[in-house]
Amino acid sequence: MADTVAPRTPSGRLALAAVAPHIALGPLDGRYQGAVAPLVDYLSEAALNRDRVAVEVEWLIHLTDNAVLPGAAPLNAEQQAQLRANVTEFDSAAVAELAEIEKVTVHDVKAVEYFIGRRLPGLGVENLTALVHFGCTSEDINNLSYALGVKGAVEDVWLPTARKLVSKIAEMAQANRAVPMLSRTHGQPATPTTLGKELAVVVHRLNRQLERIGRTEYLGKISGATGTYAAHYVAAPEVDWQAVARSFVEGLGLTWNPLTTQIESHDWQAELYADMARFNRILHNFCTDVWSYISIGYFAQVPVEGATGSSTMPHKVNPIRFENAEANLEISSALLDTLGATLVTSRWQRDLTDSSSQRNIGVAFGHSLLAINNALAGLGRLDTAEAVLARDLDANWEVLGEAVQMVMRAEAVAGVPGMGNPYERLKDLTRGQRVDGARMQEFVSGLGLSAPAQARLLALTPGGYTGIADALVDHLGD
Numbered sequence: 001m002a003d004t005v006a007p008r009t010p011s012g013r014l015a016l017a018a019v020a021p022h023i024a025l026g027p028l029d030g031r032y033q034g035a036v037a038p039l040v041d042y043l044s045e046a047a048l049n050r051d052r053v054a055v056e057v058e059w060l061i062h063l064t065d066n067a068v069l070p071g072a073a074p075l076n077a078e079q080q081a082q083l084r085a086n087v088t089e090f091d092s093a094a095v096a097e098l099a100e101i102e103k104v105t106v107h108d109v110k111a112v113e114y115f116i117g118r119r120l121p122g123l124g125v126e127n128l129t130a131l132v133h134f135g136c137t138s139e140d141i142n143n144l145s146y147a148l149g150v151k152g153a154v155e156d157v158w159l160p161t162a163r164k165l166v167s168k169i170a171e172m173a174q175a176n177r178a179v180p181m182l183s184r185t186h187g188q189p190a191t192p193t194t195l196g197k198e199l200a201v202v203v204h205r206l207n208r209q210l211e212r213i214g215r216t217e218y219l220g221k222i223s224g225a226t227g228t229y230a231a232h233y234v235a236a237p238e239v240d241w242q243a244v245a246r247s248f249v250e251g252l253g254l255t256w257n258p259l260t261t262q263i264e265s266h267d268w269q270a271e272l273y274a275d276m277a278r279f280n281r282i283l284h285n286f287c288t289d290v291w292s293y294i295s296i297g298y299f300a301q302v303p304v305e306g307a308t309g310s311s312t313m314p315h316k317v318n319p320i321r322f323e324n325a326e327a328n329l330e331i332s333s334a335l336l337d338t339l340g341a342t343l344v345t346s347r348w349q350r351d352l353t354d355s356s357s358q359r360n361i362g363v364a365f366g367h368s369l370l371a372i373n374n375a376l377a378g379l380g381r382l383d384t385a386e387a388v389l390a391r392d393l394d395a396n397w398e399v400l401g402e403a404v405q406m407v408m409r410a411e412a413v414a415g416v417p418g419m420g421n422p423y424e425r426l427k428d429l430t431r432g433q434r435v436d437g438a439r440m441q442e443f444v445s446g447l448g449l450s451a452p453a454q455a456r457l458l459a460l461t462p463g464g465y466t467g468i469a470d471a472l473v474d475h476l477g478d
Helices: 033-043 045-065 077-088 092-105 108-117 126-131 138-175 195-214 230-235 241-251 267-295 320-343 353-358 361-379 386-394 397-413 422-430 437-445 451-458 469-477
Strands: 180-185 188-194 299-301 382-384
Touching: 033 045, 033 138, 033 361, 045 077, 045 092, 045 108, 045 126, 045 138, 045 241, 077 108, 092 108, 108 138, 138 195, 138 267, 138 361, 138 469, 180 195, 180 386, 188 195, 188 397, 188 469, 195 267, 195 469, 267 299, 267 320, 267 361, 320 353, 320 361, 397 422, 397 437, 397 451, 437 451
Parallel strands: none
Antiparallel strands: 180 188, 299 382
16 A cells, blocks of 8 residues: 655645644644633633533523423423533533534534434433424524623633733732832823822723623524514414513523514624723733833843743843733734624624624634733732832932922912012923932022922922822722
8 A cells, every 4th residue: 555645835845734733723722722721611613512502402491491382391300401411511522423413514503403403312302303493593592602602701711810910900009009100201201100000090991991891791682583583473473482582591691682683783792892902902001011111120020930031142031921912912902893893784684794703702802811811920020120210210300390380389379479480490490401409409499489388399309299199099999
């Protein structure tokens, strides 16, 4: 027997897809598979099929429990348990069986229907085979399955990880609440703040998005081919099908959508993805700021034992976690934007653009989750370089120009003479030039301020000019 010739690419190399077919095409299923593995239980193809099985099983049980059709008596507890075991024990064998059925049906939801139908004779209810998928279009099953998968991914995986990150930033805000820091509006030295207050701003922004995401309504429908229950009422006109549908959808832990076409309109998905993308972008802004603070020495990175910062420069400890987070947040946000824009549109009563789009929900979530984990890891290896922050403040006494100007304005209102043109006088002293402590105090002493005002300004330093920044961190408890 002749040896099989290994396929090669046009350039003459071995075709990896042939010799190692399980090699991942994308990084989420390759290099970063471990970081996003929890999402596989909710947003993978296998998880979607498991949720489809769950929806079909629960619909069958719901119909029989409510005696919707004559001859469809309620299943006993053992029969229900065995049916539900197809969901709780869904495994690689089930995945393979569904794939084999789909090769024949060339239809993924029809394969699920047949998968369940095969199991009914063993339960002694072969007569109920016709009740599987009763009154349903594929989208009845799909919209509920996606809602269950997305809901689980958000509530069980993404939100807990995002909250962990925000808690870490909040912890850093509290630890650094009184650490003075030079602000840099427009990249230029500006009125000082505290590191903790700046971190608290980020926490406040991120938490607002998490609260919105936590309030997400996950909608679903099971109303037939064009959302009219037409087939339902022809088959069983005496049944209150809206009540049956509503109780079923709500029984799955979802919100019933009473008005749809063939598809559930996906508006809730667009709303959720917009909020997630906004969270991503706020976090991206934070990562770029932290990267910049690292670059000017405000944060010191703790080296990882044995790690290589640069392949040629051994001294380097690069902020790679934040750079990785930036890139993945950008990819995730772009995908979430695309999903939100695509999913709210459908030609007339149905087109299939949503079908292909929704298969990328896991990818969008995965890049966000990867970024969050990288940001967490990066923050875990930062130390605040308080001495660097203090030196920076001491080198920028001109930022007290605002304080001196405002005191002069207050003095002028109080009738103290010689307080005219305060802005212009401080502008002449400070604009475009450095002013040290001695020069600033000399200037203040020559202004003719009242004794209390002069004493306040002479005691002021850049590091002490932070207003109530420290106390503002307390708003994180609001």
